[in-house]
Amino acid sequence: MQTKIFLDENEMPKKWYNIQADLLTPLDPPLNPSTGEPIRPEDLSAIFPMELIKQEVTQKKWVPIPEEVLDVYKLWRPTPLYRAYRLEKALKTPAKIYYNWEGVSPPGSHKPNTAVAQAYYNMKEGIERISTETGAGQWGSALAFATSIFGLKCTVYMVRASYEQKPYRRIMMETWGAECFPSPTDRTEAGKMIRKKFPNTTGSLGIAISEAVEDAAKYENTNYSLGSVLNHVLLHQTIQGLECKKQFEIIDEYPDVIYGCVGGGSNFSGVFLPFMGDKLRGEHPDLQVVSCEPTACPTLTKGLYTYDFGDTAMLTPLLKMHTLGHDFIPPPIHAGGLRYHGDAPILCKLTKEGYMDAVAYHQNEVFKAAITFARTEGFLIAPETAHCVKATIDEALRCKETGEEKTILFANSGHGHFDLAAYDAYHEGKLVDYEYPAELIEKSLKALKNKT
Amino acid sequence: MQTKIFLDENEMPKKWYNIQADLLTPLDPPLNPSTGEPIRPEDLSAIFPMELIKQEVTQKKWVPIPEEVLDVYKLWRPTPLYRAYRLEKALKTPAKIYYNWEGVSPPGSHKPNTAVAQAYYNMKEGIERISTETGAGQWGSALAFATSIFGLKCTVYMVRASYEQKPYRRIMMETWGAECFPSPTDRTEAGKMIRKKFPNTTGSLGIAISEAVEDAAKYENTNYSLGSVLNHVLLHQTIQGLECKKQFEIIDEYPDVIYGCVGGGSNFSGVFLPFMGDKLRGEHPDLQVVSCEPTACPTLTKGLYTYDFGDTAMLTPLLKMHTLGHDFIPPPIHAGGLRYHGDAPILCKLTKEGYMDAVAYHQNEVFKAAITFARTEGFLIAPETAHCVKATIDEALRCKETGEEKTILFANSGHGHFDLAAYDAYHEGKLVDYEYPAELIEKSLKALKNKT
Numbered sequence: 001m002q003t004k005i006f007l008d009e010n011e012m013p014k015k016w017y018n019i020q021a022d023l024l025t026p027l028d029p030p031l032n033p034s035t036g037e038p039i040r041p042e043d044l045s046a047i048f049p050m051e052l053i054k055q056e057v058t059q060k061k062w063v064p065i066p067e068e069v070l071d072v073y074k075l076w077r078p079t080p081l082y083r084a085y086r087l088e089k090a091l092k093t094p095a096k097i098y099y100n101w102e103g104v105s106p107p108g109s110h111k112p113n114t115a116v117a118q119a120y121y122n123m124k125e126g127i128e129r130i131s132t133e134t135g136a137g138q139w140g141s142a143l144a145f146a147t148s149i150f151g152l153k154c155t156v157y158m159v160r161a162s163y164e165q166k167p168y169r170r171i172m173m174e175t176w177g178a179e180c181f182p183s184p185t186d187r188t189e190a191g192k193m194i195r196k197k198f199p200n201t202t203g204s205l206g207i208a209i210s211e212a213v214e215d216a217a218k219y220e221n222t223n224y225s226l227g228s229v230l231n232h233v234l235l236h237q238t239i240q241g242l243e244c245k246k247q248f249e250i251i252d253e254y255p256d257v258i259y260g261c262v263g264g265g266s267n268f269s270g271v272f273l274p275f276m277g278d279k280l281r282g283e284h285p286d287l288q289v290v291s292c293e294p295t296a297c298p299t300l301t302k303g304l305y306t307y308d309f310g311d312t313a314m315l316t317p318l319l320k321m322h323t324l325g326h327d328f329i330p331p332p333i334h335a336g337g338l339r340y341h342g343d344a345p346i347l348c349k350l351t352k353e354g355y356m357d358a359v360a361y362h363q364n365e366v367f368k369a370a371i372t373f374a375r376t377e378g379f380l381i382a383p384e385t386a387h388c389v390k391a392t393i394d395e396a397l398r399c400k401e402t403g404e405e406k407t408i409l410f411a412n413s414g415h416g417h418f419d420l421a422a423y424d425a426y427h428e429g430k431l432v433d434y435e436y437p438a439e440l441i442e443k444s445l446k447a448l449k450n451k452t
Numbered sequence: 453m454q455t456k457i458f459l460d461e462n463e464m465p466k467k468w469y470n471i472q473a474d475l476l477t478p479l480d481p482p483l484n485p486s487t488g489e490p491i492r493p494e495d496l497s498a499i500f501p502m503e504l505i506k507q508e509v510t511q512k513k514w515v516p517i518p519e520e521v522l523d524v525y526k527l528w529r530p531t532p533l534y535r536a537y538r539l540e541k542a543l544k545t546p547a548k549i550y551y552n553w554e555g556v557s558p559p560g561s562h563k564p565n566t567a568v569a570q571a572y573y574n575m576k577e578g579i580e581r582i583s584t585e586t587g588a589g590q591w592g593s594a595l596a597f598a599t600s601i602f603g604l605k606c607t608v609y610m611v612r613a614s615y616e617q618k619p620y621r622r623i624m625m626e627t628w629g630a631e632c633f634p635s636p637t638d639r640t641e642a643g644k645m646i647r648k649k650f651p652n653t654t655g656s657l658g659i660a661i662s663e664a665v666e667d668a669a670k671y672e673n674t675n676y677s678l679g680s681v682l683n684h685v686l687l688h689q690t691i692q693g694l695e696c697k698k699q700f701e702i703i704d705e706y707p708d709v710i711y712g713c714v715g716g717g718s719n720f721s722g723v724f725l726p727f728m729g730d731k732l733r734g735e736h737p738d739l740q741v742v743s744c745e746p747t748a749c750p751t752l753t754k755g756l757y758t759y760d761f762g763d764t765a766m767l768t769p770l771l772k773m774h775t776l777g778h779d780f781i782p783p784p785i786h787a788g789g790l791r792y793h794g795d796a797p798i799l800c801k802l803t804k805e806g807y808m809d810a811v812a813y814h815q816n817e818v819f820k821a822a823i824t825f826a827r828t829e830g831f832l833i834a835p836e837t838a839h840c841v842k843a844t845i846d847e848a849l850r851c852k853e854t855g856e857e858k859t860i861l862f863a864n865s866g867h868g869h870f871d872l873a874a875y876d877a878y879h880e881g882k883l884v885d886y887e888y889p890a891e892l893i894e895k896s897l898k899a900l901k902n903k904t
Binding site: 003004010086106145149167171172175371375378420421423 | 456558624831
């Protein structure tokens, strides 16, 4: 039996897929918060390279992947498509379960698919340094890896609470040569202001974004980089789904349903968008696509579809998305990558228009699924990914009841080697199942309606 | 340019290679410590399954890999052979550098190559539980993974110092369903005795071995498992080198020199033995093979080639090997997997007879090499592996001087995701370069000569 479907390096897709070309109606544009008008390219050129600004709005269906980016991808791509025989057997399901495995990349997740592309375009346009923010460190370490490959400097503002409690991703970034500071810092006006006002603050992603953006705007040869949400990030991530499509062609299969976890939405979008194109064009009208999110941060299942800021400090353009309000601070679940108040506009539009669904889970049921996966398929996956493994197992068990031989694909975004403390908490029965924070959401959304 | 050479799953070797068939003179047999006579199969049957005892002594050149073991290997095998273009470019060397990458396995190293085989044979012979020892946890986690796949229970005695200071590998083991105890425990007579004598002891690998062996000997359906040194362990690991040979055939290359790190010697032996067979048969007489070890535990470069115990407590059979004496306790270097007083008898015999060489390095130069590797090839490797990366870089730089276009292969045994504290210590200039502990070695070897 064949467990992995591999592509040769020369079969790797040479172009990214742009769903904008297949959308039936165009995306709502990002708005300039001071004018309320659609943002212009020149508004972004202080912090992004022109090539990425163009990719953000292009309507071309295919964007060529530069040869130098393909060469770096080859350090871990094409990634294998797995058939999860052992999981199927343990569940006694007639369903066929597949997953693409992004844990083989040097930083251990899907993040470098865009980090490498972004570092490359910045290098090509003469940029010498990139600044960014990171929470627990997945994105910061991916950008540190990518910049080290292209000889750029990298400055990472890491949320102070994570910087102090979770040093391993910080050490990874430093090993790749990046500098990493606990945010808020005294290096920026935004940071200084917050420290003056709240001397004991442990920081937040919103503050870290403000610091990274200010850093990039202030220095001539420095740009800013974002690891999810934006259209060009999703574009780069489509390398995942394009590989999966080729791999399914080899075995003459096509998924009936695709599951993925959604924080900002870049991993899942990267996997499902190339298949969604088939659905939009009417080629696979019955394809189901389901986002999996935590009950503690239920953006797609409980959020409002409206314009909101990408950050807490209201510095970014307004994006049309499902949001819990930029003030919303979710409970401290272990899936740190899913604790974001909004989602990628492309994914939100497709959800709003009914092309895809969403479902939310509690921590304990999610970790239970991760343990089942580890004891059958071997790999210790990230808590984020475990959300869609939970959905996969539920669907496979439903198929067992009905006898359906469904083909299931889920997006396996990365390993959980730096999340073992969370596994330990689960083993010891110490994981808290946070209820939907209904009152917090209501308050935050009310504030949002008053502001926008 | 092609970065990785992959084999299809159906091209994976179906047999392990046994160097004993190609040795010009037979191995010196292990001796029973009480009689001084060669050990008999029945002496071992209380703690090992018969199939492994047979594999320990077989003279057959090829041992078929069971279908069920091949199916589990497919979760991560065949592993890729990498051409390290970026490292070559950074070093400006005309040498071609290749490495096989075992970090893609679920436990993140080469260890499951034998753990899976051992768990399988124990399961086939009706064993219900396997006990073992582990230091920092690489071997214990590999066996926990393997036993979970075959539905066996697993008991791991983990050196107390590591159990308390490095909880992550323990959590991995528990996630795969193993039970893990800080050794010495109160579960065994050996453990109780030590705790009574030294109430505050933080344990040692020697004590943990004694506990695991006692546990296995005491219970009917329980066996013991060892992760390195023994012939059957090296046999299982040859899957690595056999894959490399096929991959080199595809690109019509053959290594001029092979480097690997040596603790017990199973990873490196697994890679070089299939090539060494060619050398012994006169097909590639000029092949160089070089073991890389730490100056803090210089078994091959400073040890005595003689019979010694495998453990500190003198419970195991006597093995003919390079040893620093079973009393020798090496300085606390970060490459925990290389802190063993002896080496695999097969590797030692080949070294003694001049078929291969050895070299020793200090910690700081080794970590410097690991950083160079991370910033060119991306992957954060284990400190153990970094020893042979140091040798590879030195040789590549020598080739730059001489203009030689040598083909270098090194054994990349696994990732360093649980060794980031050591990387941090290096970044902060806190790594100690221990001198050859000459006096300690002398004392330990003197004691050995008096005992044996």
